[in-house]
Amino acid sequence: MKRTKSDPPQARKPYTPQPIQNRMVAEHLNGKSNREIGRITRRDPATVSRILSQPDKIRIIEEHQSRLFEEASPKVVSATLKFLDSDDLRIAPFVLELGDRVVLHPPDTLADGGRLAIR
Numbered sequence: 601m602k603r604t605k606s607d608p609p610q611a612r613k614p615y616t617p618q619p620i621q622n623r624m625v626a627e628h629l630n631g632k633s634n635r636e637i638g639r640i641t642r643r644d645p646a647t648v649s650r651i652l653s654q655p656d657k658i659r660i661i662e663e664h665q666s667r668l669f670e671e672a673s674p675k676v677v678s679a680t681l682k683f684l685d686s687d688d689l690r691i692a693p694f695v696l697e698l699g700d701r702v703v704l705h706p707p708d709t710l711a712d713g714g715r716l717a718i719r
Contacts, residue, residue: 616643616647616651620641620643621651621657623640623641624637624641624643624648624651624652624657625652625657625660625661627640627641628652628661629661629664629665634648634649634652
């Protein structure tokens, strides 16, 4: 069947083998940039970007990030509360509320000598 100009282009399968695509996703989840992933897998960064933007790869990345957040959230909250309740000024962070952000400062950066005051 001959294609006419009005027919949309057909999506082709990627030429990159599946194991290399899986490695790209793994490296992305480990925080590597597309340039670094391209160097590791010997592919162009544009190819890495195109593969990581495929719907199935986006779904895998979102699932891993969601799982990481669900596992890490209780630990982060409990560790933060532990530090806030600490009397040891070497490890007790100081909290300054800045709108919707909370910034932690080490004790030696405050002028009051390290008093923990949360408002």
